[in-house]
Amino acid sequence: MKIIQVSDLHLVTPGEPLFGSDPLARLEDCIVDLNLHHSDADLVVFSGDLTDNGEPAAYAALGERLEALVPPFRLMLGNHDAREAFAAVFPEALGADGFAHSFADMDGMRIVLLDTLEPGRIEGRLCGARLDWLDASLADADHALLFLHHPPCPIGVPALDDTCLADAGRLMEVLRRHQNARHIFAGHVHRLANGSWGGIPFSTLRGTNHQSALTFTGPHAVSFESPAYAVILASGGAVTVHPHEFPVRDWG
Numbered sequence: 001m002k003i004i005q006v007s008d009l010h011l012v013t014p015g016e017p018l019f020g021s022d023p024l025a026r027l028e029d030c031i032v033d034l035n036l037h038h039s040d041a042d043l044v045v046f047s048g049d050l051t052d053n054g055e056p057a058a059y060a061a062l063g064e065r066l067e068a069l070v071p072p073f074r075l076m077l078g079n080h081d082a083r084e085a086f087a088a089v090f091p092e093a094l095g096a097d098g099f100a101h102s103f104a105d106m107d108g109m110r111i112v113l114l115d116t117l118e119p120g121r122i123e124g125r126l127c128g129a130r131l132d133w134l135d136a137s138l139a140d141a142d143h144a145l146l147f148l149h150h151p152p153c154p155i156g157v158p159a160l161d162d163t164c165l166a167d168a169g170r171l172m173e174v175l176r177r178h179q180n181a182r183h184i185f186a187g188h189v190h191r192l193a194n195g196s197w198g199g200i201p202f203s204t205l206r207g208t209n210h211q212s213a214l215t216f217t218g219p220h221a222v223s224f225e226s227p228a229y230a231v232i233l234a235s236g237g238a239v240t241v242h243p244h245e246f247p248v249r250d251w252g
Contacts, residue, residue, distance in 0.1 A: 001107040004038055004071070005147065005230040006030060007047040007187030008207030010080065011058035018052055019222055023209040024061055026227060026248055030208050031069050033246040038231065041071040042106055045113065047187040048149030049207070050075060054082025059089040076100060077117040078149035078188060079124070079163075099130060103137050109182075109234050110141035114148040116165060124150025124165040124188075131170055138178040143237040146175075151186040151204055153197040159220035160189045160212060172198050183239045185230070192228065192243050203241050205230050 011023045034044065051058040066073060075093050077086060077100045087094050094100055099115040114134060116124030126134075138144055152168040154161035165171065175181045175198070184202040190212040194203040206228040213223040226245040233240045 001109060001234045002038065002041045003111065003145070003232040003234065004034060004041045004044040005047055005185050005187075005205055005232060006044060006208065007149075007205045008049040008078070008190055008209070009046065009062070010049055010052040010207060010209050011055070011062055012052050013055050013057045014061045019210045019224075021209055021224075023052070024065070026208045027062070027065055029248040030227065030229060030246055031065060034229070035068070035070045039070040043104065043111065044069065044071050044073040045111075045147050045185070046073060046075050047147050047185065047205070048076045048078025048117070049080040049187065050077070050086070051082075052080055054080070054085045056085045056088065059085055063089045074102060074104075074113060076113050076147060076149055077115055079117060079122050081117060083117065083119070097129060097133070099133070101130065101133060105141075107235065108142060109237075110137070110144045112137055112144055112146050114146060116148050116150045121166075122163045124148070126165070126167055126171055131174055134171075135174050135177070138174065138180060141178070141180050143182050144178075144180045145232070145234060145239065146181055146184045148184070148186055150188050151202065152184060153195075153202070155189060155191065155193040155195070155204060157189070157191065157212070157214065157216060159215060159218065160191070163188070175200065182234075182237055183241070185232070194241070201239070203230065205243065
């Protein structure tokens with residue numbers, strides 16, 4: 001099974017720049033590369049911060065560009081997103097409870113997409129309703145891959161760590177109850193990082209437009225390292241992750 005993770009598009013109103021680059025053009029570059037090399041992917045997961053400020057025009061542009069993507073895809077929300085504006089373009093992505101969470105079973109693996117958006121907050125949250133949904137979704141799965149926008153634990157970069165998942169302990173209680181989570185995939189931090197949280201491997205990903213500088217002191221700083229997506233290969237509970245930098249047109 002092959003899954004692609006793409007994160008942190010930060011789309012704005014088409015034609016407007018963000019940090020001196022065109023986020024929509026970067027998404028187009030990503031889609032071209034995915035179609036060229038991974039048209040056989042079973043699923044592409046866009047793990048949140050689809051827009052920079054929940055702009056309706058940005059979601060409309062996203063919908064138009066995704067028509068060119070060959071593999072099937074699912075969309076998640078991050079702290080820069082707005083559920084109402086998102087739902088106006090992608091109504092099928094929200095469940096009856098109003099959250100953008102879902103799961104899919106593929107080759108003996110349950111792919112679980114969590115909604116960690118708490119409007120008005122930078123850090124992620126999982127309310128009781130979402131935790132109950134996760135609990136039920138994991139109950140009959142042998143192996144599970146979890147996708148969420150906010151990392152569940154610090155990655156060692158102080159400027160980023162205060163904005164991760166705020167109530168991660170409650171998430172861990174659910175995961176320990178089921179003992180079937182094989183890997184956690186997150187975005188949000190705009191960095192390639194990997195580690196282990198409570199014995200569960202995790203990885204984070206760069207965005208498609210701009211990145212966070214690797215600074216272990218001081219405030220957050222934007223960097224322009226190459227954008228990347230992750231190629232995830234999974235079989236029988238085994239998981240391999242290949243971060244891949246994709247080529248883009250000249251900045252600006």
